[in-house]
Amino acid sequence: MTVMEYITFQGDVDIREIENIPKSAKLTDKKTVMYGEKTGHHHTFDGQVLVYEPTSNDVVNVRGEDVKIQKYLQVLEPAMLTHQEHEKQIIPKGNYAILQEREWNVLDNQIRQVMD
Amino acid sequence: MENQKKVFFGQYYFGLFYESYWLTFYNFWIDEGVINNDFIKTWTDHLMKGIFNIIILENFVIITRCPKYIKRDDIDRLHSVETTSIYDQHYIHGIFFEKELWEKVTSRKIKVKDLLSMQNVDQRFVAMSHYGFENLIDNIDKKLIDKSKYGNELYSTMFNNIEVRFLIYPDIDFPDKKRISFVKPDLTSASDAMAWKHNCTEKEYYSAKILERWV
Numbered sequence: 001m002t003v004m005e006y007i008t009f010q011g012d013v014d015i016r017e018i019e020n021i022p023k024s025a026k027l028t029d030k031k032t033v034m035y036g037e038k039t040g041h042h043h044t045f046d047g048q049v050l051v052y053e054p055t056s057n058d059v060v061n062v063r064g065e066d067v068k069i070q071k072y073l074q075v076l077e078p079a080m081l082t083h084q085e086h087e088k089q090i091i092p093k094g095n096y097a098i099l100q101e102r103e104w105n106v107l108d109n110q111i112r113q114v115m116d
Numbered sequence: 117m118e119n120q121k122k123v124f125f126g127q128y129y130f131g132l133f134y135e136s137y138w139l140t141f142y143n144f145w146i147d148e149g150v151i152n153n154d155f156i157k158t159w160t161d162h163l164m165k166g167i168f169n170i171i172i173l174e175n176f177v178i179i180t181r182c183p184k185y186i187k188r189d190d191i192d193r194l195h196s197v198e199t200t201s202i203y204d205q206h207y208i209h210g211i212f213f214e215k216e217l218w219e220k221v222t223s224r225k226i227k228v229k230d231l232l233s234m235q236n237v238d239q240r241f242v243a244m245s246h247y248g249f250e251n252l253i254d255n256i257d258k259k260l261i262d263k264s265k266y267g268n269e270l271y272s273t274m275f276n277n278i279e280v281r282f283l284i285y286p287d288i289d290f291p292d293k294k295r296i297s298f299v300k301p302d303l304t305s306a307s308d309a310m311a312w313k314h315n316c317t318e319k320e321y322y323s324a325k326i327l328e329r330w331v
Contacts, residue, residue: 005320005323006325007314007316007320007321007323007324007325008324008325008326009288009314009324009326010326011289014314014315014316016315016316060315062315062316062317063312063316063317067315085289086289087289089325089326099315101313101314101315102312102313102315103297103298103299103313104280104281104297104298104299104300104301105298106241106245106275106280106298111300114297114313
């Protein structure tokens with residue numbers, strides 16, 4: 001998968017532009033790309049966007065490490081990404097992979113994903 | 117047990133439900149009168165009495181009862197910060213705690229000084245994790261490795277003789293609020309550590325749209 005130049009973050013959600021969304025991805029009827037683990041907060045789009053569910057094996061290689069893709073996103077017109085605790089952002093037209101921020105788990109010496 | 121010679125070790129499970137599902141099959145035929153087997157009857161009687169596990173040693177037998185519940189963390193270690201994890205025992209992320217200490221740690225009533233000086237390193241480590249590293253950071257011996265132009269600071273500290281690295285960084289939406297996050301221990305610059313957290317290279321991190329707010 002080819003990652004493009006555009007990249008932005010909202011809390012624990014990383015948004016990376018990609019060239020194409022794979023045909024194996026499954027279109028959903030939702031506009032939420034990630035839910036908070038305990039808070040009930042969510043990262044949700046307002047605008048013309050299509051959210052796709054990746055297959056379980058979909059990864060993007062970053063810094064030599066495979067990072068799991070959480071969702072794919074097709075923004076048809078510039079759309080607003082909202083969240084209860086973070087500032088709104090306008091995401092330009094394009095295809096994107098949604099990744100999750102990560103941190104080092106010092107108890108287990110391994111990477112884990114951050115949930116806000 | 118350590119001093120026993122030629123310990124015979126046998127283990128018999130009666131109460132693990134995922135292993136005893138087959139008894140329901142036999143129970144049906146026992147109830148129907150098709151099977152009349154003393155061994156099966158004895159086995160199910162043990163199960164119904166709540167025996168969970170039997171360990172037979174040379175000179176004695178250990179029998180444990182079925183726990184009412186078992187609480188675990190997300191990687192299946194015994195864990196609960198609200199109640200016992202199993203029987204009357206307290207665990208935090210797989211580490212056993214005496215009740216009194218567990219109560220102090222989980223209620224966060226233990227003094228930072230006492231927490232940092234806990235002798236059992238495993239207990240100290242998980243207790244610190246539960247207590248919240250952000251609450252301890254001022255009391256930890258740490259070394260600043262790098263600071264970025266956005267105010268991200270990469271620190272190094274030692275836990276259990278292992279070097280770990282963490283970032284202290286301003287929340288991008290609320291710059292007055294500091295956040296703390298552990299990062300991969302081979303990272304050497306604050307910007308690169310932030311880039312790693314956000315699944316990108318340092319160059320990509322600096323090009324991130326959201327950082328325009330900081331300029």
